[in-house]
Amino acid sequence: MSRTTLDLWVGIFVAMGIAALLFLALKVGSISGAEIRSPYTLTAHFDNIGGLKARAPVKSAGVLVGRVEQIRYDNERFQAEVVFTVDGRYKFPVDTFANILTSGLLGEQYLGLEPGGEEKTLAPGETIKKTQSAVVLEKLISQFMFDKAAEGEPAPAK
């Protein structure tokens, strides 16, 4: 086989390989889409984090704004401490509400941020004060059962 045909085939091969890599990077995995730029960290304490994991998304109004970095147990407050990063482009008021929510009925859990009305915004490293724990299905069901059972009984004598 002559040198030029060889070069042509190898060129086609390498070009195809690079095209496949680009396809995987751009079309299959979004290299640019959900990138978090110049992140800053915030902290929140929860009574119960449910199934929240490190790397879980942080969303506000359903839009991805950051990721959970680290989950620790705070032995002084007996609470879970969740450290997460937020995209530097987004600022949240100091009275922002942090919830642990579930996407869909069986989906993954994420940290939802509901901005409050304050003018002042959270500085990097600050702690969110208002939090709501994850909904534990067992507790919810047992509460419901208890309420139902209490309904059926006559009111206890005072």
Added chain:
Amino acid sequence: MGGGIRKLGSVAIDVVWQLGFIARFFWLILVYSGQSFTRLNLTIRELYFSGVLSLLIILVSGLFVGLVLGLQGYEILQRYGSSDSMGTMVALSLLRELGPVVAGLLFASRAGSAVTAEIGLMKVTEQLKAMDMMAVSPIARVVAPRFWGGVISMPLLAAMFSTMGIFGGWLIGVVFIGIDDGAFWSQMQAAVDFRYDVLNGVIKSCAFGVAVSLIAVFQGYDCVPTAEGVSRAITRTVVSSALAILALDFVMTSFMFRGL
């Protein structure tokens, strides 16, 4: 009793000796690489033989693996009413595991065995010795170009395998079954992370490329210079490449994807 222990000792010494030989061989290849890169057309020729000629088997197998993943994935996912996430399943399983591993196994049996046979036959016909006599290093002239040809083509082939597989999954999911095209791609893009999934897969395929190419050239260079020796060396190439790929894959997966 004493005989058994002596035998264990001799096996251990053999294994250590072999490992040391492979390591020194690898080092020699790296040392002579510069010399062989000055004649780049040798490497390009090997890129043609191990890369371009493996294209057909890689592309067709990738397509079929993707088609099967599509059918099996749909069969399981529709039980949970989440057939929309089929794209995610196909893409993640191909990028993380199946792409590098199956492409590596195919590459070992298609290109690795050919390289072993070629170098082994050169040894049988004393071409390697003749080169040495003419002060041409057989490692720079014969071994290093074949090694680098394999190392370069392996990640490219694995990427093409994954791409074809995803296309196969798309064909089954979107074209035949009728999953929404937008949901297929958007769920895939939401779940596949460039660094975590794509890049780790590429790193895996590079490691497999080095392992397979090293085993192939070593077995060819080390073979007993008879017809039987060459055929045994080819068998050993395919068997030990497959074992090396699967074992390396387990080790790398356990480091890369721990679910944190």
